[in-house]
Amino acid sequence: MKEILQSKFFDNYHVLAGGQGLDREAQAVVLFDAPDGYRWLKGNEFVISSGYFFKDNIDHFKDFIKFANDKGVAALGIKVDRYMKDIPSDIIKLCNELGFPLIYIPYDAPWTTIINAVNSIAINRFIVRINDSNYIRGNTTSNDFYKKIAIIIENLSKELKCPITLRDTLDKNIINYPGNYKTEEDINDLSEDNLTNYKKELLCDRLFIYRITDLDNDTSWVEMEITIDNTPVTRLIVWEDKRKIDYYDLFAIRLSYTLLLEIYTQIYVMNAFERKFYDDLLISLFNEELDTKEKLIKSIKGIQNFKLNIDNKFVCLVIRQGKDNPSFYSIREKIYNTLLLRVPKDEAIFGIIDDNTIAIIQDVSNINEEDIIDRVKDNIRDILNKIQKYFENNNLRVGIGEVIEDICKIKRSYIGALKAIEMGHYIYPEKKIITFEELGPFGLFRIENIDSKGFENNFKSIYPLLKESNSDELLTTLKVFLESESNYNISAQKLFLHSNTIRYRISKIQEICKINLEDPIERLKAEIGLKFIEAFKKAKE
Numbered sequence: 001m002k003e004i005l006q007s008k009f010f011d012n013y014h015v016l017a018g019g020q021g022l023d024r025e026a027q028a029v030v031l032f033d034a035p036d037g038y039r040w041l042k043g044n045e046f047v048i049s050s051g052y053f054f055k056d057n058i059d060h061f062k063d064f065i066k067f068a069n070d071k072g073v074a075a076l077g078i079k080v081d082r083y084m085k086d087i088p089s090d091i092i093k094l095c096n097e098l099g100f101p102l103i104y105i106p107y108d109a110p111w112t113t114i115i116n117a118v119n120s121i122a123i124n125r126f127i128v129r130i131n132d133s134n135y136i137r138g139n140t141t142s143n144d145f146y147k148k149i150a151i152i153i154e155n156l157s158k159e160l161k162c163p164i165t166l167r168d169t170l171d172k173n174i175i176n177y178p179g180n181y182k183t184e185e186d187i188n189d190l191s192e193d194n195l196t197n198y199k200k201e202l203l204c205d206r207l208f209i210y211r212i213t214d215l216d217n218d219t220s221w222v223e224m225e226i227t228i229d230n231t232p233v234t235r236l237i238v239w240e241d242k243r244k245i246d247y248y249d250l251f252a253i254r255l256s257y258t259l260l261l262e263i264y265t266q267i268y269v270m271n272a273f274e275r276k277f278y279d280d281l282l283i284s285l286f287n288e289e290l291d292t293k294e295k296l297i298k299s300i301k302g303i304q305n306f307k308l309n310i311d312n313k314f315v316c317l318v319i320r321q322g323k324d325n326p327s328f329y330s331i332r333e334k335i336y337n338t339l340l341l342r343v344p345k346d347e348a349i350f351g352i353i354d355d356n357t358i359a360i361i362q363d364v365s366n367i368n369e370e371d372i373i374d375r376v377k378d379n380i381r382d383i384l385n386k387i388q389k390y391f392e393n394n395n396l397r398v399g400i401g402e403v404i405e406d407i408c409k410i411k412r413s414y415i416g417a418l419k420a421i422e423m424g425h426y427i428y429p430e431k432k433i434i435t436f437e438e439l440g441p442f443g444l445f446r447i448e449n450i451d452s453k454g455f456e457n458n459f460k461s462i463y464p465l466l467k468e469s470n471s472d473e474l475l476t477t478l479k480v481f482l483e484s485e486s487n488y489n490i491s492a493q494k495l496f497l498h499s500n501t502i503r504y505r506i507s508k509i510q511e512i513c514k515i516n517l518e519d520p521i522e523r524l525k526a527e528i529g530l531k532f533i534e535a536f537k538k539a540k541e
Contacts, residue, residue, distance in 0.1 A: 001026055001046070001075050001101050003125060009117040012106045013077070017092040021099035026074035026122070027248035029115040038064050043072035044248075048105060048114055051084040058088050065094055065102075075101035077114075082107060123251050145267050146173070149260065153177045156256045160249050165237040166260075172344060181239070204250060207257055211240075220244070224253070226261055231337040233264045278303075279351035282359050285407070286414045293408060307346040308407075312365035315372065315403050316413035317380055319358040320421050322395035327355040338387045359417075361410055364403060372403055373435050381433055397421050400435040419443060427531045442531075462529035464512050474512075477505045479530050482523060 002022035005013055015022070027044040035053050047068065054061040068076060078084060087102065095102045105114070149166065157164040157177040165182050166175040176182055201211040203222065213220040222238040222245055238245055238253070245253070281290075281299060290296045293310060300306045321328070328335055329352060339350055339358075348362040360380075364372045380398050388396060399420035401413030416436035423442050424434030436443055465474050477495065481502065484490040488506075492499040506517065515522045 007121050014104050016104050017095035017102040018100040021101045024074040029118045038067055041071050046074045048077040050082045051078045055083040069098045069100045075103050077103040077105040079105045145263050150175050152256055152259050159252045163239040167235045169232050228268050278349050282351040286411050288411055291408050310407050312363045314361050314407050315364050316401040316410055316417050317360040318399045318417040320397055321356050325394045328352045338390050342383045398433040402436055462526055478509050482527050
């Protein structure tokens with residue numbers, strides 16, 4: 001109240017009594033002009049009144065002051081020149097005894113102007129305090145974003161008198177004030193997704209600020225997400241352990257949101273600049289331009305947030321889309337936002353390699369040797385499930401290469417991941433994620449050799465079928481026959497045909513291709529050839 005009365009707007013206001021209580025905090029302005037209106041006071045209000053209900057009832061006046069003082073009301077302001085020309089001495093004495101400020105309000109002061117002025121002072125006061133330039137300059141550098149964030153969180157916590165947690169989605173970082181107030185497990189357990197009995201209340205629709213109450217143990221917290229380009233970058237949580245935040249507190253939260261958004265935008269821009277380096281870095285590794293760790297260390301010196309330990313073990317993953325989709329470069333922001341939140345910076349880097357290819361180099365040194373590929377496969381499956389909705393029609397496929405001890409030899413894993421996609425397209429057409437080790441002997445094939453000429457030279461056992469007018473019918477029959485372990489009856493059942501029809505077609509196939517399907521090697525060659533049936537058809541066209 002002392003700060004309020006010291007402002008220029010309140011030059012003509014003065015303290016009538018209870019001046020020793022001017023350190024009381026006002027969080028709202030309330031108009032009191034109803035006999036029982038004081039019953040709904042909650043504390044920290046600056047109550048303003050014309051004094052109409054006190055002018056002929058000093059006992060009612062006393063009761064109000066005692067009640068307001070007990071509730072923690074900040075002060076009472078009265079237009080003395082309206083209904084009460086003089087304040088009774090008993091009231092002056094009571095206010096002085098309680099240290100309850102009684103303020104003189106000029107006759108012509110509009111209620112709305114008083115309310116706006118107090119709100120403005122409160123907001124400006126918080127802006128100055130939360131953005132204390134001397135404190136920030138003395139403790140941070142221009143690039144030390146997280147120290148600035150910690151300062152904002154600390155000042156907001158002191159302002160609200162509530163513990164605060166900020167959970168950084170980008171770097172999986174947690175900032176608490178007071179420190180270590182909540183652990184990561186506590187925050188996960190209290191997230192609304194894990195609550196079976198809770199109430200969610202919208203406090204601010206513009207910024208999507210919610211109060212979540214756990215009805216099982218009557219605890220509550222207020223949370224909001226800060227987003228950039230529709231991507232959540234951090235989650236701010238105000239824990240209401242000792243007090244509920246109110247309308248005034250929302251001003252402080254909104255101002256903190258603005259400051260945090262500015263800082264996270266700077267982080268985002270910095271990361272956006274660095275991701276160009278990751279594109280170039282990965283391409284240089286795959287081209288073996290960085291074939292020694294000395295060259296790699298020199299290359300990454302300019303990347304501030306490079307967190308990989310280059311002495312660890314790595315595996316390369318490739319995400320590839322169909323050729324008839326927009327270039328990955330044209331939707332770089334969407335790709336970056338989608339993967340950034342799901343690929344931890346200290347465990348992996350990713351970049352765009354060409355129009356249709358994204359590569360990820362993942363640190364696997366903390367995974368048991370025998371579990372590496374399975375764990376990597378599970379992780380990328382989860383990522384793929386989440387990002388496919390953003391690339392719904394892109395026909396995404398993922399290849400996983402071999403584990404490499406030396407990151408400068410990662411090209412081998414990259415080639416393996418590409419081969420897993422390209423060869424896997426033929427031998428596992430239904431699979432979206434294929435590892436190089438799943439290819440088995442097919443990993444020895446080179447997809448670039450499978451062209452029209454290659455088909456004729458290397459797959460003579462099956463290539464002649466493509467020239468037949470009923471080639472699709474013959475190829476399907478052969479495929480089912482081999483899958484049925486050369487059993488005519490089972491093949492007939494699968495194709496809904498008579499067994500004699502199967503016998504006739506197989507006989508014709510052997511005659512056309514000049515192969516003996518009773519010979520295990522000839523059968524194997526035919527089975528391998530059938531894995532590339534789609535390539536056969538394209539070659540024929």
